[in-house]
Amino acid sequence: MPIDPDKAIGAELGSVDFSWSESDVLLYHLAIGTGSKPGDQLSPTALRYTLDGPDLQVLPSFGVVAPTFHATDPPPLELPGCDINLAQVVHGSQSISVAGRVRASGSATVTTRISEIWDKGKAAVIWQEGVATAPSGERLWTTRSSIFVRGEGGWGGDRGSAEPVELPDRVPDTDTTYAVTPQQALLYRLCGDRNPLHADPGFAKAAGFPAPILHGLCSYGIVLRTLTDELLDGDAARVGGFGVKFAGVVFPGETIRVRGWHEDGRIVGSASVAGGERDGAPVLGDVVLTTA
Structure with a gap:
């Protein structure tokens, strides 16, 4: 197999x-x-x-x-x-x-x-x-x-377990947006990820997307930076760890909404598309920032 x-x-x-x-x-x-x-x-x-x-x-x-x-x-x-x-x-x-x-x-x-x-x-x-x-x-x-x-799986192996991160039922401690620039993916690809899905319109179309998409790890960095700036006074040394589940795509030119809550000694959050035809589309889920 x-x-x-x-x-x-x-x-x-x-x-x-x-x-x-x-x-x-x-x-x-x-x-x-x-x-x-x-x-x-x-x-x-x-x-x-x-x-x-x-x-x-x-x-x-x-x-x-x-x-x-x-x-x-x-x-x-x-x-x-x-x-x-x-x-x-x-x-x-x-x-x-x-x-x-x-x-x-x-x-x-x-x-x-x-x-x-x-x-x-x-x-x-x-x-x-x-x-x-x-x-x-x-x-x-x-x-x-x-x-x-x-298309893989089915051999009877361990299904694994992943408990979803529950978001508090209250107003977030930060609710802000970041406007992804049109050239963001072209700039981020200089950080070592030259996958043409993020730069070549023809390749992206063949993969089923109307245009190149933003790197998931770029969204990852954007959200960590936003939560650090908004909830940790911009002090990167206070970040002990950061984990997410990739829940959807972002297209350059769209806006990412970042919400975050202080909860049980850590920060939990979410990221979604804000505005436009895809308003509310998920970007990152199970967002957890642990502090040092």
Whole structure:
């Protein structure tokens, strides 16, 4: 069968050495919309993301893209025991937990493995876990991500479990919007994801979309930045972890509505499309920001 769980689960996907610089961090922050509001070029809060120097801070979501930040080829999909192709795959969820403040420059090694595979009957969910460590051996961060593989499953494996995040039945502590710029996906693709789905109109149409869509990880960064600015005083060092489920797409030029609540010592939230024909369409669900 295309997915052999006996070969896949626990398989090591290798280790990758990588490094990053302040310029990479600045580009990432600009790609997720930092500095785009009127007055941001004078705002001390915004400049903590966009001005190099001793006060530059790093949003932890950067750690998700740092190992592949300089990649120029579309992302490969080569997993032991998994004979699948990109046309079957949707990014299901993403999380990162950091061991401390993410440095503005440095080097590390990330080691990744397939941690779980869930059998959903007509689909499979493949989970990967990556641990980034400094040359000293210090753990820097851990990422977990899942991909939803349509047309697979049905071998009688574990269906897995995922408790939905309940949103409080009260007015959110923040309810704000971010206008995605027309060139946002073209800028974000310079952060290491050259998938033509986000840039080539012909490719997007062949994939069933009327136009290129925004990277899910760009929405991920936008929402984390928004919640950090709105509910953590713009202090990225207060973010201990951030996880989401990808619930829908965003087209450049649309607006993302971000809602967030302080709840049980963490921040929970949601993201949806605001305005236009797709008003209310989901973007991110099960949004959880844990504080350091």
